[in-house]
Amino acid sequence: MxxxxxxxxxxxxxxxAVVFAVACVALGNWQMNRNNDTMANIAKITANYSAAPVPYQQLQANFNHLDPAKEWTAVAMTGTYMTADQRVVRNRPLNGAAGYEVIVPLRLENGDTVIIDRGWLPIGNKEPGHPDVVPQPHAGTVTVVARLRPPEPKLNRGAPAGQIASIELNDYAAQLSYPIKTGAYGQLASESPAASVNPTPFPAPSIDPGSHLSYALQWICFGVLAFVGFGYAARTQRRNDEYDALEAAETGVPVEEVYGRGSAFHPRPSRKVRKPGARPTAEEEEDAILDAQGF
Incomplete structure (x- = not known):
């Protein structure tokens, strides 16, 4: 059969069908892995972002090499901003608007120097490529709470004096006359005493899981449908073969000589075939009379 x-x-x-199904499963696994990574990142943000600040001494090593599990952890530090060495980071969007970020070295009481990202500034109107105003932090000793963030990749593009293309800490360190910690920087959460004017603070990171899971399920369904389609095509082919057998039995002429053989993907138009010995239908009797009259 x-x-x-x-x-x-x-x-x-x-x-x-097998190749298509394998490709669908591979794409589904890729989306599932992306979903797992997203959920792990959401769990990390949920655990670290709103937790109580940890003293710098307990997380000091993370400023040399950041443990990914510690990202977004709030660190409490006391020191003095080195405002003469602050930099403006270019091309930093926030909520769909282009702008800048301000990073400043913070010299701690124990002599270490870490980089603090103090916030976002909009594009200026006075001079192209520069913010109108860069708010300055408090000039004396400050207590800073900042969340750990990994350094960014180096971008192969220039920047005007006083600006940098990305928060790539090794390049920043090369511009300074003293060493800084290059394994992580801090994204400002609060400082005391606060400056009279501050850059726009950063919003909380997104914990939206996205659509990766639904995409993964869709790809898996597509893979299953490949075999469903194959089964449907096979069933259609079998019905075409049965049709051919009935036509041959009734007419005594191979159906391929009259119509050509039907296929699963180009099935022959469906019509009922009278079995040998069955009573002719009214339509068949009418066709026979017309044939006899030469019509």
Missing amino acids: YRFLFSSKWAGYFAV
Whole structure:
């Protein structure tokens, strides 16, 4: 009944279905891995972002090499801003608006120097490529709470004097006359005493899981549908073969000589075939009379 499945043509159809299904499963796994990474990041943000600040001494090593599990952890530090060495970071969008960020070295009481990102500034109107005003922090000793962030990759593009293309800490360190910690920087959460004017603070990071899970399920469904489609095509081919057998039995002429053989993908138009010995229908009797009269 389904012997045609062993033909080279149908073996080819099956191979195409298998390749398509494998590709769908691979894409589904890729989306599932992205979903797992997103959920792990959400769990990390949820655990670290709103937790109580940790003293610098307990997390000092993370400013040399950041433990990914410690990202977004709030660190409490006391020191003095080195405002003469602050930099403006270019091309920093916030809520769909282009702008800048301000980073400043913070010299701690123990002699270490870490980089603090104090916030966001909008594009200026006075001079192209520069913010109108860069708010200055408090000039004396300050207590800063900042959240740990990893340094950024180096961008192969220049920047005007006093600006940098990205928060790539090794390049920043090369511009300074003293060493800084290059394994992580702090994104400002609060400082005391606060400056009279501050850059725009950063919003909380997104914890939206996105659509990766639904995409993964869709790809898996597509892979299953490849075999459903193959089964439907095989069933259609079998019905075409049965149609051919009935036509041959009724007329005594191979149907291929009259119509050509139907296929699963180009099935023959459906019509009822009268079995041998069955009573003719009214339509068939009418057709026979018209044929006899030469019509």
